Amino acid sequence: MLGGDPQVSGFEDPDEFGFETRAIRAGQPHDPYTGAVVTPISLATTFAQEAVGQPRHGYEYGRTGNPTRHAYQVCVASLEGARHGFAFASGLAASDALLRVLRPGDSLLLGDDAYGGTFRLIDKVFGNAGVGLAAVDLTAPDKIRDAWTPSTRMVWLETPTNPLLTVFDIEAICAVTHELGGIVVVDNTFATPYLQQPLALGADAVLHSATKYLGGHSDVVGGFVATDDDELADHLVFTQNAVGAVPSPFDCYLALRGTKTLGVRMDRHGENAHAVVELLEEHPAVRSVLYPGRPDHLGHDIACRQMSGFGGMVSFRLHGGRAAAEQVAASTKVFTLAESLGAVESLIEHPGAMTHASVAGSALEVPDDLVRLSVGLETESDLLDDLGAALDTAPSAAN
Numbered sequence: 001m002l003g004g005d006p007q008v009s010g011f012e013d014p015d016e017f018g019f020e021t022r023a024i025r026a027g028q029p030h031d032p033y034t035g036a037v038v039t040p041i042s043l044a045t046t047f048a049q050e051a052v053g054q055p056r057h058g059y060e061y062g063r064t065g066n067p068t069r070h071a072y073q074v075c076v077a078s079l080e081g082a083r084h085g086f087a088f089a090s091g092l093a094a095s096d097a098l099l100r101v102l103r104p105g106d107s108l109l110l111g112d113d114a115y116g117g118t119f120r121l122i123d124k125v126f127g128n129a130g131v132g133l134a135a136v137d138l139t140a141p142d143k144i145r146d147a148w149t150p151s152t153r154m155v156w157l158e159t160p161t162n163p164l165l166t167v168f169d170i171e172a173i174c175a176v177t178h179e180l181g182g183i184v185v186v187d188n189t190f191a192t193p194y195l196q197q198p199l200a201l202g203a204d205a206v207l208h209s210a211t212k213y214l215g216g217h218s219d220v221v222g223g224f225v226a227t228d229d230d231e232l233a234d235h236l237v238f239t240q241n242a243v244g245a246v247p248s249p250f251d252c253y254l255a256l257r258g259t260k261t262l263g264v265r266m267d268r269h270g271e272n273a274h275a276v277v278e279l280l281e282e283h284p285a286v287r288s289v290l291y292p293g294r295p296d297h298l299g300h301d302i303a304c305r306q307m308s309g310f311g312g313m314v315s316f317r318l319h320g321g322r323a324a325a326e327q328v329a330a331s332t333k334v335f336t337l338a339e340s341l342g343a344v345e346s347l348i349e350h351p352g353a354m355t356h357a358s359v360a361g362s363a364l365e366v367p368d369d370l371v372r373l374s375v376g377l378e379t380e381s382d383l384l385d386d387l388g389a390a391l392d393t394a395p396s397a398a399n
């Protein structure tokens with residue numbers, strides 16, 4: 001089932017093909033009339049019916065289903081190894097759709113490091129609707145048992161997390177949560193399906209801010225949920241149509257176009273990130289480097305097991321505290337000072353004041369000497385020169 005959309009993929013049995021082939025072909029049949037190899041942007045908001053209640057090709061109304069959205073949903077579902085895929089207007093719209101399975105009086109456990117907007121949505125919006133929230137250190141999955149109450153229904157986690165790059169053991173967390181009768185949602189935005197496939201590790205649903213690596217070019221805001229659970233899929237079909245936070249056909253086209261190159265981009269993001277990590281490790285202004293690819297990273301062994309690479313996100317802390325973090329973030333030229341991540345251009349930000357301002361004072365509060373990098377695809381030496389010069393403006397441990 002793919003949203004309210006019909007099954008029209010011309011690419012049969014995509015499972016037999018590799019990741020990159022599916023990224024380019026799954027859900028994207030050549031146009032039957034022209035042979036065009038690119039999925040058209042289908043702008044129609046309504047579709048002619050043969051007779052009352054009998055759509056010609058399964059499409060009725062643009063909010064319910066759209067051919068460009070359908071192609072994109074088939075493609076990303078295939079990449080996550082899922083039978084069902086649903087596109088939304090933003091990552092938070094996708095989160096909102098999933099969270100709507102909870103009823104007033106239910107509660108969820110959230111990994112104790114996550115995107116500030118996700119925390120705000122759960123805490124402020126669903127909190128006002130009577131949904132309870134507890135933050136849990138999921139590096140010790142048994143803590144789920146301690147935090148579990150009769151009202152707990154769901155465990156929600158990112159791995160690696162935003163912005164601390166903490167790695168959680170998806171398989172272990174799913175085992176405990178399922179034993180207790182709950183479901184697990186994994187936000188796979190940082191890893192992408194190219195590096196990590198949570199459904200195969202037992203997760204019930206995978207979520208993406210497609211604004212990031214899936215789109216990959218900082219030109220589309222979107223969200224995605226993939227699942228193999230038929231009940232959750234029914235809920236998502238209903239919510240997509242009943243609430244209507246769907247992406248436009250153009251947004252779907254851009255996200256699908258970006259997804260085609262996900263594999264090669266992730267490889268290069270990882271290579272550039274590795275070089276940046278080496279620079280940071282050597283620099284006297286840097287107090288610690290947070291990257292799952294480092295052998296001394298707390299979750300490195302788990303990352304080696306459940307990921308096929310470590311991705312393009314790197315965070316670090318500075319000896320000079322908040323002032324140094326703000327100074328470095330404002331001093332780069334190739335790294336642009338901006339929120340967001342996962343696109344071709346490198347970005348730098350101060351999570352405490354920017355993306356994670358909404359977690360201040362909560363269990364998810366982030367250190368104020370923290371700087372987050374989204375390492376892009378520029379020339380490696382330009383990235384290193386730029387970051388090195390910015391770090392030289394910060395005090396070293398000895399000062």
Ligand code: P1T
Pocket residue numbers: 090091092093115117118158162187189190208209210211221222223339340341355
């Ligand atoms: O921005 P939006 O497409 O609504 O996605 C929300 C979201 C969900 N999950 C994760 C892990 C995210 O990082 C985000 C958005 N994050 C940023 C905008 C950021 O700069 O961290």
